[in-house]
Amino acid sequence: MKLIKLDAIDSTNDFLKGLSNNQSIENFTVVTAESQTKGKGQMGSVWVSEKGKNLTMSVLVNDYLSDISAVFDINIAVSISIIQVLKDLHIPKLSIKWPNDIMSYNKKIGGILIENSIKSNGTIHSIVGIGLNINQTDFTNLPKASSLAKICSTTFDKEKILLMIVEKLKQNIQFWNVNAISMWAKYSDNLFKKGIPMTFLDKNEKYFMGIIQGVSTIGKLEVLLENDSVSDFDIKEIQMLY
Incomplete structure (x- = not known):
């Protein structure tokens, strides 16, 4: 595994994407930064992180x-890899808020942004961006965020966690064809608020009640509605209120 450490960068995803577009680099090359000026989240949101x-x-x-x-499938492999590593570190009450926020209790401690590109030879390359709150404890104006240190009242070794995540991801990808069904089941079992009646907001800004049932094969959220039908929603079509 090649590890590229940067002090500050606009986005590790953009840096790695540019690198892979301009030269041949080994699989599972990792870029990490102490500070990101334009860290990206889902749907264009900004990932805010305290330096270092x-x-x-x-x-x-x-x-x-x-x-x-x-x-x-790669969302499944990445999010389950992180959950498995955090369980090994005894982080409590872990779950995945669809599609790929990592939660402890009702607090977001991590997020994943995966960018896929199809090359001219037909191969698909994925840039897997991971942000994980480790030792930050000040979340002023971020009431739904937390960190491993804040939850567990101790500090953690960031690089050790990085290496654990990459190793677990390599294992899960290597054996994906054998374990795909069980990995999807683990993702479903770890879904945040699954089976609990809750309020949602649709793309027309209308509120409705529903119960999360699971995720479809193409990654849409399956929600049981009050009329006993099940509807599938894309990430731009629904917001979970909790």
Whole structure:
């Protein structure tokens, strides 16, 4: 595994993407930064992180996806890898807020942003961006955020966690064909608020009640509605209120 450490960068995803576009680099190359000026989250949001306290990293994953229709598989592999590592570190009450926020109790402690590109030879390259709140304890104006240190009242070794995540991800990808069904089941079992009646906001800004049932094969959230029907929602179509 090649590890590139940066002090400050606009975005580790953008840096790694540019690197992979301009030269041949080994699979599972990792870029990490102490500070990101333009860290990205889902749907164009900004990932805010205190310098030096948290894990901000991007990993190149080549030749994992063979079919773009199965693109959600890599979300499954990455999010479950992180959950498995955090369980090994005894982080309590872990879950995945669809599609790929990492939660402890009702607090967000991490996020994942995966950018896929199809190369001219038909191969699919994935840039896996991971932000994980490790040792930051001040979350003023971020009431839904927390960190490993704040939850567990101790500090953690960021690089050790980075290496654990990459190793677990490599294992899960290597054995994906054997374990795909169980990995999808683990993702479903770890879904935040699954089976609990809750309020949602749709794209027309209308509130409705529903119960999360799971995730479809293409990564849409399956919600049981009050009329006993199940509807599938894309990330731009629904907001979870909790």
